[in-house]
Amino acid sequence: MIYILPVIGIIVGIYAGVQSPYVFPQAYSPYVAIGILACIDSVLGGIKGMTEKNFNIGIFISGFFGNALIAVAMIFIGKNLNIDMSIAAIVVYGSRVFQNFAQIRRFVLNKREKKDNI
Amino acid sequence: MKSYKYAVASMTAVCVVLGVIIGIQFKTVKNQPKATDIQRVSELSAELKNVIDEKDALYERLMESEDKVREYEKSQSDVSQSVKLLNDELEKTRMLAGVTPVKGRGVQVTMNDSSYNKQENVDQNAYLVHAEDILSVINELNVGGAEAIEINGQRIVSTSSVRCAGSVVNVNGVKIAAPFVITAIGDPDILESALTMSGGVVDSLAPWGIEISIKKSDEVKVAGYNGVIQYKEATVDKE
Numbered sequence: 001m002i003y004i005l006p007v008i009g010i011i012v013g014i015y016a017g018v019q020s021p022y023v024f025p026q027a028y029s030p031y032v033a034i035g036i037l038a039c040i041d042s043v044l045g046g047i048k049g050m051t052e053k054n055f056n057i058g059i060f061i062s063g064f065f066g067n068a069l070i071a072v073a074m075i076f077i078g079k080n081l082n083i084d085m086s087i088a089a090i091v092v093y094g095s096r097v098f099q100n101f102a103q104i105r106r107f108v109l110n111k112r113e114k115k116d117n118i
Numbered sequence: 119m120k121s122y123k124y125a126v127a128s129m130t131a132v133c134v135v136l137g138v139i140i141g142i143q144f145k146t147v148k149n150q151p152k153a154t155d156i157q158r159v160s161e162l163s164a165e166l167k168n169v170i171d172e173k174d175a176l177y178e179r180l181m182e183s184e185d186k187v188r189e190y191e192k193s194q195s196d197v198s199q200s201v202k203l204l205n206d207e208l209e210k211t212r213m214l215a216g217v218t219p220v221k222g223r224g225v226q227v228t229m230n231d232s233s234y235n236k237q238e239n240v241d242q243n244a245y246l247v248h249a250e251d252i253l254s255v256i257n258e259l260n261v262g263g264a265e266a267i268e269i270n271g272q273r274i275v276s277t278s279s280v281r282c283a284g285s286v287v288n289v290n291g292v293k294i295a296a297p298f299v300i301t302a303i304g305d306p307d308i309l310e311s312a313l314t315m316s317g318g319v320v321d322s323l324a325p326w327g328i329e330i331s332i333k334k335s336d337e338v339k340v341a342g343y344n345g346v347i348q349y350k351e352a353t354v355d356k357e
Binding site: 005006007008009011012015018022023024026029032043046050055057060061064 | 127
């Protein structure tokens with residue numbers, strides 16, 4: 001049941017964010033968006049790590065911030081080189097989100113199946 | 119199992135951070151000013167182009183009609199002395215109304231935006247030529263006995279208006295932009311001194327760096343008013 005905590009955390013976080021008086025500057029909006037995508041990927045990656053029992057806090061935290069920073073940096077460089085790097089980031093992180101989710105799904109469903117079998 | 123608790127705790131913390139960012143981003147996106155629909159923009163610009171074309175065509179027709187009227191008048195004036203007198207009167211009235219191009223001695227006043235406005239951290243607005251500045255120049259010229267005044271080809275007549283329209287100035291409903299060339303016919307010396315007297319218009323605009331140059335000339339040309347003067351409400355009071 002302890003696994004419900006991150007879900008509650010994200011809901012509380014969204015609520016707090018919406019209620020807070022802060023707004024990102026318009027110019028940074030695309031960077032934040034891609035950062036969020038990278039972060040979602042990291043979180044799902046962390047959950048996947050848990051299912052595989054090789055979760056490592058160091059890797060998780062560094063991935064969370066590192067991925068976001070690299071995504072933002074990539075878009076920044078892309079903007080200056082006049083290439084839309086956001087497409088690359090969206091494709092890569094998007095597909096990884098699906099992959100991670102697929103693995104988590106299999107893990108959860110298989111676990112239940114096993115329980116039923118026993 | 120202990121490491122799992124750590125994992126969930128860190129995951130929760132990260133999720134809260136992520137949630138806050140997502141929440142703020144939601145709000146940011148929601149507050150984004152709606153970009154004008156590109157289709158709408160192209161529609162409007164096409165419409166504008168049509169209207170401008172129409173306006174040009176109508177203007178051409180107006181000019182043709184005016185030429186025709188002149189021709190008729192000319193052919194009539196040969197007929198009799200009284201018609202000729204009437205015609206002379208008409209020409210004078212036209213000059214008074216400002217619908218005919220005129221020329222003569224006068225001055226040419228060029229007003230340009232201040233170069234100070236290229237500096238940063240200043241109120242850019244304060245260093246532009248405003249409609250009020252143009253109006254005060256026109257007023258001084260009239261005080262100096264100007265007989266005909268035009269701004270960038272727009273003749274100032276009794277119904278003329280000079281108004282700020284964003285970054286440009288609307289004269290007789292036509293948008294004109296800096297540099298503003300105000301041409302006035304009259305005694306060049308009097309007109310110049312009307313503008314440059316101490317405490318006058320030029321002095322009052324100097325602190326803002328507005329560039330005003332006055333050129334005296336033996337022959338300047340002032341265009342005629344090409345709009346239509348209509349009297350819808352006013353009638354002659356014969357009492």
